Amino acid sequence: MGATSLLILTLAAIVFSAGGILVSKIFVKGSQNAQKGQAYECGVPTVGKTWLQLNVGYYLFALIFLIFDVELVFLYPWATVVKEIGWMAFLDIIIFFFILFLGFLYAHKKGALKWM
Amino acid sequence: MISLEGLTTLLQTWLQNTLGEPWAFAAESVLVGIAAITLFAFLGLALVYMERKVAALMQIRLGPNRVGPKGIFQTSADTLELVMKEGLTADGADKFLFNLAPFMVMIAAMLVLAPIAFARNFQIWDLSIGVLYVAAVSSVAVIGILMAGWSSNNKYSLLGAMRSAAQIVSYELSAGLSILAIVILTGSLRISDIINSQADGWWIIKGHLPVLIAFIVFLIAVTAETNRAPFDLAEAESELTAGFHTEYSGMKFALFFLAEYVNIFIVCAIGATLFLGGWMPFHIGGWDSFNHVMDFIPSSLWFFGKTMFLIFLIMWFRWTFPRLRVDQLLNLEWKYLLPISMVNLLLVTFMAIMGWHL
Numbered sequence: 001m002g003a004t005s006l007l008i009l010t011l012a013a014i015v016f017s018a019g020g021i022l023v024s025k026i027f028v029k030g031s032q033n034a035q036k037g038q039a040y041e042c043g044v045p046t047v048g049k050t051w052l053q054l055n056v057g058y059y060l061f062a063l064i065f066l067i068f069d070v071e072l073v074f075l076y077p078w079a080t081v082v083k084e085i086g087w088m089a090f091l092d093i094i095i096f097f098f099i100l101f102l103g104f105l106y107a108h109k110k111g112a113l114k115w116m
Numbered sequence: 117m118i119s120l121e122g123l124t125t126l127l128q129t130w131l132q133n134t135l136g137e138p139w140a141f142a143a144e145s146v147l148v149g150i151a152a153i154t155l156f157a158f159l160g161l162a163l164v165y166m167e168r169k170v171a172a173l174m175q176i177r178l179g180p181n182r183v184g185p186k187g188i189f190q191t192s193a194d195t196l197e198l199v200m201k202e203g204l205t206a207d208g209a210d211k212f213l214f215n216l217a218p219f220m221v222m223i224a225a226m227l228v229l230a231p232i233a234f235a236r237n238f239q240i241w242d243l244s245i246g247v248l249y250v251a252a253v254s255s256v257a258v259i260g261i262l263m264a265g266w267s268s269n270n271k272y273s274l275l276g277a278m279r280s281a282a283q284i285v286s287y288e289l290s291a292g293l294s295i296l297a298i299v300i301l302t303g304s305l306r307i308s309d310i311i312n313s314q315a316d317g318w319w320i321i322k323g324h325l326p327v328l329i330a331f332i333v334f335l336i337a338v339t340a341e342t343n344r345a346p347f348d349l350a351e352a353e354s355e356l357t358a359g360f361h362t363e364y365s366g367m368k369f370a371l372f373f374l375a376e377y378v379n380i381f382i383v384c385a386i387g388a389t390l391f392l393g394g395w396m397p398f399h400i401g402g403w404d405s406f407n408h409v410m411d412f413i414p415s416s417l418w419f420f421g422k423t424m425f426l427i428f429l430i431m432w433f434r435w436t437f438p439r440l441r442v443d444q445l446l447n448l449e450w451k452y453l454l455p456i457s458m459v460n461l462l463l464v465t466f467m468a469i470m471g472w473h474l
Protein backbone atom coordinates (compact mmCIF):
# COMPACT_ATOMS: atom_id res chain seq x y z
CA MET A 1 0.00 0.00 0.00
CA GLY A 2 2.95 2.30 0.35
CA ALA A 3 3.56 5.16 2.73
CA THR A 4 -0.14 6.12 2.88
CA SER A 5 -0.65 3.09 5.11
CA LEU A 6 1.21 4.87 7.91
CA LEU A 7 -1.22 7.76 7.73
CA ILE A 8 -4.15 5.35 7.71
CA LEU A 9 -2.85 3.37 10.68
CA THR A 10 -2.21 6.55 12.65
CA LEU A 11 -5.73 7.73 11.89
CA ALA A 12 -7.11 4.31 12.84
CA ALA A 13 -5.31 4.47 16.20
CA ILE A 14 -6.61 7.98 16.87
CA VAL A 15 -10.16 7.06 15.86
CA PHE A 16 -10.07 3.94 18.00
CA SER A 17 -8.73 5.70 21.10
CA ALA A 18 -10.84 8.83 20.72
CA GLY A 19 -13.93 6.74 19.97
CA GLY A 20 -13.47 4.69 23.12
CA ILE A 21 -12.95 7.74 25.31
CA LEU A 22 -15.87 9.55 23.69
CA VAL A 23 -18.25 6.64 24.21
CA SER A 24 -17.35 6.44 27.88
CA LYS A 25 -17.76 10.24 28.17
CA ILE A 26 -21.28 9.96 26.77
CA PHE A 27 -22.44 7.14 29.02
CA VAL A 28 -20.78 8.09 32.26
CA LYS A 29 -22.29 10.69 34.58
CA GLY A 30 -19.58 11.65 37.02
CA SER A 31 -19.95 13.33 40.36
CA GLN A 32 -17.65 15.91 41.90
CA ASN A 33 -16.05 15.97 45.31
CA ALA A 34 -12.83 17.24 46.79
CA GLN A 35 -11.17 13.86 47.31
CA LYS A 36 -11.62 12.72 43.75
CA GLY A 37 -8.85 14.74 42.19
CA GLN A 38 -6.19 13.77 44.70
CA ALA A 39 -3.21 11.68 43.74
CA TYR A 40 -3.48 7.98 44.46
CA GLU A 41 -1.37 7.41 47.55
CA CYS A 42 -3.17 4.66 49.46
CA GLY A 43 -5.59 7.09 51.07
CA VAL A 44 -2.90 9.20 52.73
CA PRO A 45 -2.61 12.85 51.61
CA THR A 46 0.41 13.43 49.37
CA VAL A 47 3.44 14.95 51.03
CA GLY A 48 5.83 17.26 49.20
CA LYS A 49 6.44 17.90 45.55
CA THR A 50 5.90 15.15 43.00
CA TRP A 51 8.40 16.30 40.42
CA LEU A 52 11.39 15.60 42.57
CA GLN A 53 14.98 14.70 41.84
CA LEU A 54 15.57 11.20 40.57
CA ASN A 55 18.49 8.87 40.86
CA VAL A 56 21.23 10.01 38.48
CA GLY A 57 21.71 6.36 37.45
CA TYR A 58 18.78 6.63 35.04
CA TYR A 59 20.52 9.38 33.08
CA LEU A 60 23.82 7.51 32.96
CA PHE A 61 22.10 4.45 31.55
CA ALA A 62 20.28 6.63 29.06
CA LEU A 63 23.59 8.13 27.92
CA ILE A 64 25.25 4.75 27.45
CA PHE A 65 22.14 3.55 25.66
CA LEU A 66 22.44 6.46 23.25
CA ILE A 67 26.01 5.49 22.34
CA PHE A 68 25.09 1.86 21.76
CA ASP A 69 21.92 2.69 19.89
CA VAL A 70 23.77 4.89 17.41
CA GLU A 71 26.24 2.04 16.99
CA LEU A 72 23.32 -0.27 16.28
CA VAL A 73 22.07 2.05 13.54
CA PHE A 74 25.53 1.93 11.94
CA LEU A 75 25.38 -1.84 12.01
CA TYR A 76 22.17 -2.14 9.99
CA PRO A 77 23.60 -1.09 6.59
CA TRP A 78 26.72 -3.11 7.38
CA ALA A 79 24.67 -6.23 8.10
CA THR A 80 22.93 -6.17 4.72
CA VAL A 81 26.21 -6.35 2.75
CA VAL A 82 28.32 -8.63 4.94
CA LYS A 83 27.92 -11.64 2.68
CA GLU A 84 28.98 -9.71 -0.43
CA ILE A 85 32.03 -8.05 1.09
CA GLY A 86 33.25 -11.06 3.05
CA TRP A 87 36.32 -11.05 5.25
CA MET A 88 36.96 -7.30 4.98
CA ALA A 89 33.57 -6.70 6.63
CA PHE A 90 34.49 -9.15 9.39
CA LEU A 91 37.75 -7.26 10.04
CA ASP A 92 35.85 -3.97 10.06
CA ILE A 93 33.37 -5.13 12.63
CA ILE A 94 36.09 -6.51 14.90
CA ILE A 95 37.82 -3.09 14.89
CA PHE A 96 34.45 -1.39 15.41
CA PHE A 97 33.53 -3.61 18.33
CA PHE A 98 37.01 -3.21 19.82
CA ILE A 99 36.69 0.58 19.94
CA LEU A 100 33.17 0.26 21.31
CA PHE A 101 34.36 -2.23 23.91
CA LEU A 102 37.01 0.25 25.10
CA GLY A 103 34.25 2.80 25.66
CA PHE A 104 32.16 0.21 27.45
CA LEU A 105 35.14 -0.68 29.64
CA TYR A 106 35.65 3.00 30.47
CA ALA A 107 32.01 3.37 31.49
CA HIS A 108 32.29 0.23 33.58
CA LYS A 109 35.51 1.46 35.23
CA LYS A 110 33.91 4.81 36.07
CA GLY A 111 31.05 2.98 37.74
CA ALA A 112 28.37 4.17 35.32
CA LEU A 113 26.94 0.66 35.11
CA LYS A 114 26.63 0.28 38.86
CA TRP A 115 23.21 0.92 40.33
CA MET A 116 23.23 3.41 43.25
CA MET B 117 -10.56 -22.87 -0.95
CA ILE B 118 -10.74 -19.36 0.43
CA SER B 119 -7.60 -18.24 2.17
CA LEU B 120 -6.53 -14.91 3.60
CA GLU B 121 -4.21 -14.12 0.70
CA GLY B 122 -6.79 -15.09 -1.92
CA LEU B 123 -9.37 -12.89 -0.25
CA THR B 124 -7.29 -9.73 -0.49
CA THR B 125 -6.44 -10.12 -4.18
CA LEU B 126 -10.08 -10.94 -4.90
CA LEU B 127 -11.20 -7.85 -3.03
CA GLN B 128 -8.63 -5.67 -4.75
CA THR B 129 -9.56 -6.69 -8.28
CA TRP B 130 -13.26 -6.40 -7.49
CA LEU B 131 -12.82 -2.90 -6.06
CA GLN B 132 -10.72 -1.76 -8.98
CA ASN B 133 -13.20 -3.09 -11.49
CA THR B 134 -16.25 -1.52 -9.89
CA LEU B 135 -14.91 1.77 -8.55
CA GLY B 136 -11.96 2.76 -10.68
CA GLU B 137 -8.40 3.54 -9.56
CA PRO B 138 -8.62 6.46 -7.08
CA TRP B 139 -11.83 5.36 -5.36
CA ALA B 140 -10.65 1.79 -5.08
CA PHE B 141 -7.57 3.06 -3.26
CA ALA B 142 -9.72 5.10 -0.88
CA ALA B 143 -11.95 2.10 -0.20
CA GLU B 144 -8.90 -0.06 0.44
CA SER B 145 -7.55 2.50 2.88
CA VAL B 146 -10.78 2.49 4.82
CA LEU B 147 -10.80 -1.31 4.83
CA VAL B 148 -7.22 -1.44 6.11
CA GLY B 149 -8.14 0.97 8.89
CA ILE B 150 -11.17 -1.07 9.88
CA ALA B 151 -9.19 -4.29 9.75
CA ALA B 152 -6.46 -2.85 11.96
CA ILE B 153 -9.00 -1.61 14.53
CA THR B 154 -10.79 -4.97 14.49
CA LEU B 155 -7.50 -6.81 14.94
CA PHE B 156 -6.66 -4.54 17.89
CA ALA B 157 -9.98 -5.09 19.61
CA PHE B 158 -9.89 -8.82 18.98
CA LEU B 159 -6.29 -9.17 20.17
CA GLY B 160 -7.05 -7.27 23.34
CA LEU B 161 -9.99 -9.49 24.18
CA ALA B 162 -8.36 -12.76 23.15
CA LEU B 163 -4.97 -12.21 24.76
CA VAL B 164 -6.33 -11.08 28.11
CA TYR B 165 -8.57 -14.15 28.16
CA MET B 166 -5.61 -16.31 27.16
CA GLU B 167 -3.45 -14.76 29.88
CA ARG B 168 -6.01 -15.56 32.55
CA LYS B 169 -6.58 -19.08 31.30
CA VAL B 170 -2.84 -19.78 31.08
CA ALA B 171 -2.41 -18.42 34.60
CA ALA B 172 -5.19 -20.74 35.75
CA LEU B 173 -3.57 -23.66 33.95
CA MET B 174 -0.23 -22.99 35.64
CA GLN B 175 -1.80 -22.76 39.06
CA ILE B 176 -4.17 -25.71 38.66
CA ARG B 177 -7.39 -23.74 38.91
CA LEU B 178 -10.23 -22.99 36.51
CA GLY B 179 -9.81 -19.31 35.71
CA PRO B 180 -12.72 -17.26 34.36
CA ASN B 181 -15.71 -19.58 33.79
CA ARG B 182 -18.87 -17.61 34.59
CA VAL B 183 -19.58 -15.31 31.64
CA GLY B 184 -20.38 -17.41 28.59
CA PRO B 185 -19.21 -20.97 27.92
CA LYS B 186 -15.78 -21.49 29.55
CA GLY B 187 -15.86 -17.79 30.38
CA ILE B 188 -15.02 -16.60 26.88
CA PHE B 189 -17.08 -13.43 27.28
CA GLN B 190 -15.34 -12.48 30.52
CA THR B 191 -12.99 -10.01 28.83
CA SER B 192 -15.83 -8.45 26.83
CA ALA B 193 -17.70 -7.90 30.09
CA ASP B 194 -14.58 -6.38 31.62
CA THR B 195 -14.20 -4.04 28.66
CA LEU B 196 -17.82 -2.97 29.01
CA GLU B 197 -17.18 -2.27 32.66
CA LEU B 198 -14.13 -0.14 31.84
CA VAL B 199 -16.11 1.86 29.29
CA MET B 200 -18.72 2.58 31.95
CA LYS B 201 -16.14 3.89 34.43
CA GLU B 202 -15.49 7.57 34.84
CA GLY B 203 -12.11 8.71 33.52
CA LEU B 204 -10.50 10.63 36.35
CA THR B 205 -7.79 13.23 35.99
CA ALA B 206 -5.79 14.09 39.08
CA ASP B 207 -5.86 17.73 40.21
CA GLY B 208 -2.19 18.49 39.78
CA ALA B 209 -1.84 16.59 36.53
CA ASP B 210 -0.66 18.17 33.30
CA LYS B 211 -3.98 17.78 31.51
CA PHE B 212 -2.69 17.98 27.96
CA LEU B 213 0.11 15.43 28.31
CA PHE B 214 -2.05 13.25 30.52
CA ASN B 215 -4.65 12.93 27.77
CA LEU B 216 -2.09 12.68 24.96
CA ALA B 217 -0.13 9.77 26.45
CA PRO B 218 -2.64 6.95 25.70
CA PHE B 219 -2.83 8.15 22.10
CA MET B 220 0.96 8.06 21.76
CA VAL B 221 1.13 4.51 23.05
CA MET B 222 -1.71 3.37 20.80
CA ILE B 223 -0.30 5.03 17.68
CA ALA B 224 3.10 3.45 18.28
CA ALA B 225 1.50 0.03 18.70
CA MET B 226 -0.66 0.47 15.61
CA LEU B 227 2.13 1.70 13.34
CA VAL B 228 4.26 -1.37 13.96
CA LEU B 229 1.54 -3.45 12.29
CA ALA B 230 2.44 -2.04 8.86
CA PRO B 231 5.30 -4.36 7.82
CA ILE B 232 4.09 -7.52 9.56
CA ALA B 233 3.20 -10.31 7.12
CA PHE B 234 0.11 -12.10 8.43
CA ALA B 235 -0.09 -14.57 5.56
CA ARG B 236 1.32 -15.09 2.08
CA ASN B 237 1.01 -11.74 0.23
CA PHE B 238 -0.95 -10.36 3.15
CA GLN B 239 0.97 -7.36 4.36
CA ILE B 240 -0.01 -3.73 4.67
CA TRP B 241 3.28 -2.24 3.51
CA ASP B 242 6.29 -4.32 2.50
CA LEU B 243 8.84 -1.56 2.92
CA SER B 244 12.51 -2.10 2.12
CA ILE B 245 13.70 -1.32 5.65
CA GLY B 246 11.02 -3.38 7.40
CA VAL B 247 13.10 -4.67 10.30
CA LEU B 248 14.69 -1.29 11.02
CA TYR B 249 11.26 0.31 10.87
CA VAL B 250 9.89 -2.11 13.45
CA ALA B 251 12.85 -1.51 15.76
CA ALA B 252 12.50 2.26 15.40
CA VAL B 253 8.74 2.64 15.74
CA SER B 254 8.28 0.19 18.58
CA SER B 255 10.59 2.29 20.74
CA VAL B 256 8.42 5.39 20.29
CA ALA B 257 6.12 3.88 22.92
CA VAL B 258 8.70 4.91 25.54
CA ILE B 259 7.77 8.55 24.95
CA GLY B 260 4.13 7.77 25.70
CA ILE B 261 5.06 5.94 28.87
CA LEU B 262 7.31 8.73 30.12
CA MET B 263 4.61 11.25 29.26
CA ALA B 264 2.03 9.30 31.25
CA GLY B 265 4.30 8.96 34.27
CA TRP B 266 5.46 12.54 34.27
CA SER B 267 2.10 14.19 33.75
CA SER B 268 0.23 12.16 36.38
CA ASN B 269 1.56 14.18 39.33
CA ASN B 270 2.06 10.98 41.28
CA LYS B 271 5.31 9.62 42.65
CA TYR B 272 4.42 6.04 41.88
CA SER B 273 3.72 6.91 38.27
CA LEU B 274 6.93 8.88 37.86
CA LEU B 275 9.07 6.16 39.37
CA GLY B 276 7.33 3.49 37.33
CA ALA B 277 7.78 5.46 34.14
CA MET B 278 11.50 6.06 34.79
CA ARG B 279 12.06 2.39 35.52
CA SER B 280 10.07 1.39 32.48
CA ALA B 281 12.04 3.73 30.23
CA ALA B 282 15.41 2.58 31.58
CA GLN B 283 14.38 -1.02 31.07
CA ILE B 284 12.95 -0.61 27.57
CA VAL B 285 15.90 1.34 26.20
CA SER B 286 18.39 -1.07 27.76
CA TYR B 287 16.84 -4.22 26.40
CA GLU B 288 16.24 -2.67 23.00
CA LEU B 289 19.97 -3.02 22.37
CA SER B 290 20.19 -6.76 22.72
CA ALA B 291 16.88 -7.19 20.89
CA GLY B 292 18.31 -5.13 18.03
CA LEU B 293 21.57 -7.09 18.00
CA SER B 294 19.77 -10.42 17.84
CA ILE B 295 17.60 -9.12 14.98
CA LEU B 296 20.83 -8.19 13.19
CA ALA B 297 21.90 -11.84 13.26
CA ILE B 298 19.06 -12.66 10.89
CA VAL B 299 19.72 -9.58 8.76
CA ILE B 300 23.31 -10.71 8.26
CA LEU B 301 22.22 -14.19 7.17
CA THR B 302 19.51 -12.86 4.85
CA GLY B 303 21.28 -9.77 3.55
CA SER B 304 18.04 -7.80 3.46
CA LEU B 305 15.90 -5.72 5.80
CA ARG B 306 12.72 -6.42 3.86
CA ILE B 307 10.32 -8.67 5.77
CA SER B 308 9.21 -10.59 2.68
CA ASP B 309 12.84 -11.31 1.73
CA ILE B 310 13.50 -12.60 5.22
CA ILE B 311 10.50 -14.93 5.05
CA ASN B 312 11.34 -16.15 1.55
CA SER B 313 14.89 -16.93 2.66
CA GLN B 314 13.38 -19.51 5.03
CA ALA B 315 11.67 -21.51 2.29
CA ASP B 316 14.14 -24.38 2.77
CA GLY B 317 14.02 -24.37 6.56
CA TRP B 318 13.46 -21.85 9.32
CA TRP B 319 16.47 -19.90 10.55
CA ILE B 320 16.24 -21.42 13.98
CA ILE B 321 16.84 -24.83 12.41
CA LYS B 322 19.31 -24.08 9.65
CA GLY B 323 21.06 -21.28 11.50
CA HIS B 324 22.80 -23.63 13.96
CA LEU B 325 23.85 -22.51 17.42
CA PRO B 326 24.39 -18.76 16.84
CA VAL B 327 20.81 -18.23 15.67
CA LEU B 328 19.53 -20.26 18.61
CA ILE B 329 21.47 -18.01 20.98
CA ALA B 330 20.13 -14.95 19.17
CA PHE B 331 16.60 -16.31 19.50
CA ILE B 332 16.95 -16.87 23.24
CA VAL B 333 18.45 -13.40 23.74
CA PHE B 334 15.64 -11.94 21.63
CA LEU B 335 13.00 -13.71 23.72
CA ILE B 336 14.47 -12.44 27.00
CA ALA B 337 14.88 -8.94 25.61
CA VAL B 338 11.32 -8.64 24.30
CA THR B 339 9.93 -10.00 27.56
CA ALA B 340 11.69 -7.13 29.26
CA GLU B 341 10.73 -4.64 26.58
CA THR B 342 7.04 -5.36 26.98
CA ASN B 343 7.36 -5.00 30.77
CA ARG B 344 6.29 -8.57 31.38
CA ALA B 345 7.12 -10.57 34.48
CA PRO B 346 9.86 -11.41 35.54
CA PHE B 347 10.85 -7.94 34.31
CA ASP B 348 7.67 -6.13 35.39
CA LEU B 349 9.44 -3.76 37.78
CA ALA B 350 7.75 -0.82 36.13
CA GLU B 351 4.43 -1.92 37.56
CA ALA B 352 5.52 -4.06 40.46
CA GLU B 353 2.18 -4.12 42.26
CA SER B 354 3.60 -4.55 45.74
CA GLU B 355 5.80 -1.45 45.56
CA LEU B 356 4.45 0.89 42.89
CA THR B 357 0.71 -0.01 42.82
CA ALA B 358 0.44 0.05 39.01
CA GLY B 359 3.46 1.94 37.72
CA PHE B 360 3.06 4.62 35.10
CA HIS B 361 -0.71 4.18 34.71
CA THR B 362 -1.59 4.42 38.40
CA GLU B 363 -3.62 7.61 37.88
CA TYR B 364 -5.41 6.41 34.77
CA SER B 365 -8.91 5.01 34.98
CA GLY B 366 -11.75 4.02 32.72
CA MET B 367 -11.16 4.02 29.00
CA LYS B 368 -7.72 5.64 29.13
CA PHE B 369 -6.49 2.85 31.36
CA ALA B 370 -8.06 0.34 29.00
CA LEU B 371 -6.04 1.83 26.15
CA PHE B 372 -2.76 1.36 28.01
CA PHE B 373 -3.77 -2.16 28.90
CA LEU B 374 -4.70 -2.92 25.31
CA ALA B 375 -1.48 -1.43 23.94
CA GLU B 376 0.48 -3.62 26.32
CA TYR B 377 -1.11 -6.79 25.01
CA VAL B 378 -0.90 -5.70 21.38
CA ASN B 379 2.79 -5.03 21.94
CA ILE B 380 3.24 -8.57 23.19
CA PHE B 381 1.56 -9.82 20.03
CA ILE B 382 3.73 -7.61 17.85
CA VAL B 383 7.07 -8.64 19.34
CA CYS B 384 6.03 -12.28 19.17
CA ALA B 385 4.99 -11.84 15.55
CA ILE B 386 8.39 -10.30 14.77
CA GLY B 387 10.13 -13.14 16.58
CA ALA B 388 8.06 -15.69 14.66
CA THR B 389 8.81 -13.91 11.38
CA LEU B 390 12.55 -13.66 11.88
CA PHE B 391 13.38 -16.95 13.54
CA LEU B 392 10.46 -19.29 12.90
CA GLY B 393 9.67 -18.39 9.29
CA GLY B 394 6.57 -16.22 9.67
CA TRP B 395 3.85 -17.63 7.45
CA MET B 396 6.31 -20.05 5.84
CA PRO B 397 5.21 -23.66 6.45
CA PHE B 398 7.59 -26.12 8.04
CA HIS B 399 9.95 -26.95 5.18
CA ILE B 400 13.03 -29.13 5.06
CA GLY B 401 15.41 -28.41 2.19
CA GLY B 402 15.30 -31.22 -0.39
CA TRP B 403 12.23 -33.04 0.95
CA ASP B 404 9.93 -31.84 -1.82
CA SER B 405 6.96 -34.13 -1.18
CA PHE B 406 7.05 -33.41 2.55
CA ASN B 407 7.19 -29.67 1.84
CA HIS B 408 4.27 -30.00 -0.53
CA VAL B 409 2.15 -31.68 2.12
CA MET B 410 3.02 -28.90 4.57
CA ASP B 411 1.90 -26.28 2.04
CA PHE B 412 -1.70 -27.51 2.40
CA ILE B 413 -1.94 -25.94 5.83
CA PRO B 414 -2.91 -22.27 5.23
CA SER B 415 -0.11 -19.77 5.71
CA SER B 416 -2.15 -17.61 8.09
CA LEU B 417 -2.56 -20.62 10.37
CA TRP B 418 1.21 -21.11 10.44
CA PHE B 419 1.78 -17.45 11.29
CA PHE B 420 -0.79 -17.26 14.07
CA GLY B 421 0.19 -20.66 15.42
CA LYS B 422 3.83 -19.66 15.81
CA THR B 423 2.95 -16.26 17.25
CA MET B 424 0.54 -17.76 19.76
CA PHE B 425 3.17 -20.30 20.77
CA LEU B 426 5.65 -17.51 21.52
CA ILE B 427 2.97 -15.59 23.43
CA PHE B 428 2.25 -18.71 25.45
CA LEU B 429 5.97 -19.00 26.19
CA ILE B 430 6.10 -15.42 27.46
CA MET B 431 3.02 -16.03 29.63
CA TRP B 432 4.70 -19.16 30.93
CA PHE B 433 7.74 -17.09 32.00
CA ARG B 434 5.49 -15.02 34.21
CA TRP B 435 4.54 -17.96 36.39
CA THR B 436 7.98 -19.54 36.44
CA PHE B 437 10.45 -16.81 37.33
CA PRO B 438 10.34 -14.47 40.34
CA ARG B 439 10.65 -10.74 39.76
CA LEU B 440 14.13 -9.22 39.51
CA ARG B 441 15.44 -6.18 41.35
CA VAL B 442 16.32 -3.05 39.36
CA ASP B 443 20.07 -3.54 39.72
CA GLN B 444 19.79 -7.22 38.80
CA LEU B 445 17.74 -6.27 35.77
CA LEU B 446 20.26 -3.76 34.50
CA ASN B 447 23.18 -6.06 35.31
CA LEU B 448 21.59 -8.84 33.29
CA GLU B 449 21.35 -6.59 30.27
CA TRP B 450 24.63 -4.68 30.41
CA LYS B 451 26.95 -7.34 31.80
CA TYR B 452 25.49 -10.50 30.27
CA LEU B 453 23.05 -10.12 27.39
CA LEU B 454 24.80 -7.25 25.59
CA PRO B 455 28.30 -8.84 25.55
CA ILE B 456 26.78 -12.22 24.68
CA SER B 457 24.82 -10.81 21.75
CA MET B 458 27.85 -8.87 20.50
CA VAL B 459 30.05 -11.96 20.52
CA ASN B 460 27.20 -13.90 18.99
CA LEU B 461 27.00 -11.33 16.20
CA LEU B 462 30.66 -12.03 15.39
CA LEU B 463 29.88 -15.76 15.34
CA VAL B 464 26.98 -15.21 12.96
CA THR B 465 29.15 -13.06 10.70
CA PHE B 466 31.81 -15.77 10.66
CA MET B 467 29.18 -18.38 9.84
CA ALA B 468 27.65 -16.26 7.08
CA ILE B 469 31.01 -15.63 5.43
CA MET B 470 32.00 -19.29 5.63
CA GLY B 471 28.63 -20.19 4.15
CA TRP B 472 27.77 -22.81 6.80
CA HIS B 473 24.14 -21.72 6.97
CA LEU B 474 23.33 -22.92 3.46
